[in-house]
Amino acid sequence: EAQVTQNPRYLITVTGKKLTVTCSQNMNHEYMSWYRQDPGLGLRQIYYSMNVEVTDKGDVPEGYKVSRKEKRNFPLILESPSPNQTSLYFCASSNRVGTEAFFGQGTRLTVV
Amino acid sequence: GEDVEQSLFLSVREGDSSVINCTYTDSSSTYLYWYKQEPGAGLQLLTYIFSNMDMKQDQRLTVLLNKKDKHLSLRIADTQTGDSAIYFCAESISNFGNEKLTFGTGTRLTIIP
Numbered sequence: 001e002a003q004v005t006q007n008p009r010y011l012i013t014v015t016g017k018k019l020t021v022t023c024s025q026n027m028n029h030e031y032m033s034w035y036r037q038d039p040g041l042g043l044r045q046i047y048y049s050m051n052v053e054v055t056d057k058g059d060v061p062e063g064y065k066v067s068r069k070e071k072r073n074f075p076l077i078l079e080s081p082s083p084n085q086t087s088l089y090f091c092a093s094s095n096r097v098g099t100e101a102f103f104g105q106g107t108r109l110t111v112v
Numbered sequence: 113g114e115d116v117e118q119s120l121f122l123s124v125r126e127g128d129s130s131v132i133n134c135t136y137t138d139s140s141s142t143y144l145y146w147y148k149q150e151p152g153a154g155l156q157l158l159t160y161i162f163s164n165m166d167m168k169q170d171q172r173l174t175v176l177l178n179k180k181d182k183h184l185s186l187r188i189a190d191t192q193t194g195d196s197a198i199y200f201c202a203e204s205i206s207n208f209g210n211e212k213l214t215f216g217t218g219t220r221l222t223i224i225p
Binding site: 048 | 157160213215218
């Protein structure tokens with residue numbers, strides 16, 4: 001079954017404690033990206049990756065890092081989380097322009 | 113610049129048609145999408161339309177695109193309780209190799225029995 005898997009689904013953490021949200025896809029897609037969803041703002045792109053070892057900033061990259069060492073995995077790293085990073089995060093993958101973007105189930109992060 | 117706008121709420125009686133509207137500003141968008149998000153779930157692609165098309169129909173769903181006015185709509189015929197969800201309009205823009213989806217704020221569709 002084609003899918004994008006994120007872990008964990010829910011996470012509560014404290015300010016400053018490093019965390020990683022994992023994302024894995026089994027469709028051999030080249031393109032992966034991270035979005036955050038906030039009420040009244042829709043989804044905003046954080047980072048994207050066009051292929052292995054190729055990543056770049058989206059619209060709201062501050063406070064986040066990513067890596068793309070393998071084609072299937074695209075983890076999102078928060079080195080020092082802050083309360084304004086409390087949000088719902090989605091990972092997505094696709095075969096580039098014009099094809100369906102598959103989304104993970106989301107990770108609800110709360111930073112206290 | 114890129115901006116996608118939708119109204120936040122829509123209530124429709126069961127059995128009626130729902131029409132969700134969206135406006136966008138970037139004329140270079142290649143594809144326009146409608147995604148559905150049910151409570152606690154990720155985003156599910158409902159349908160999409162290429163920017164050089166005017167209309168696309170898929171069972172109960174009809175997408176209309178007015179490129180001149182940069183207006184996109186999603187019509188759901190015979191709305192059912194299972195259609196209750198948040199619907200996101202999104203445009204796809206290819207820019208220096210980045211295919212970015214720019215989303216609207218989402219429209220929460222509520223079905224009245």
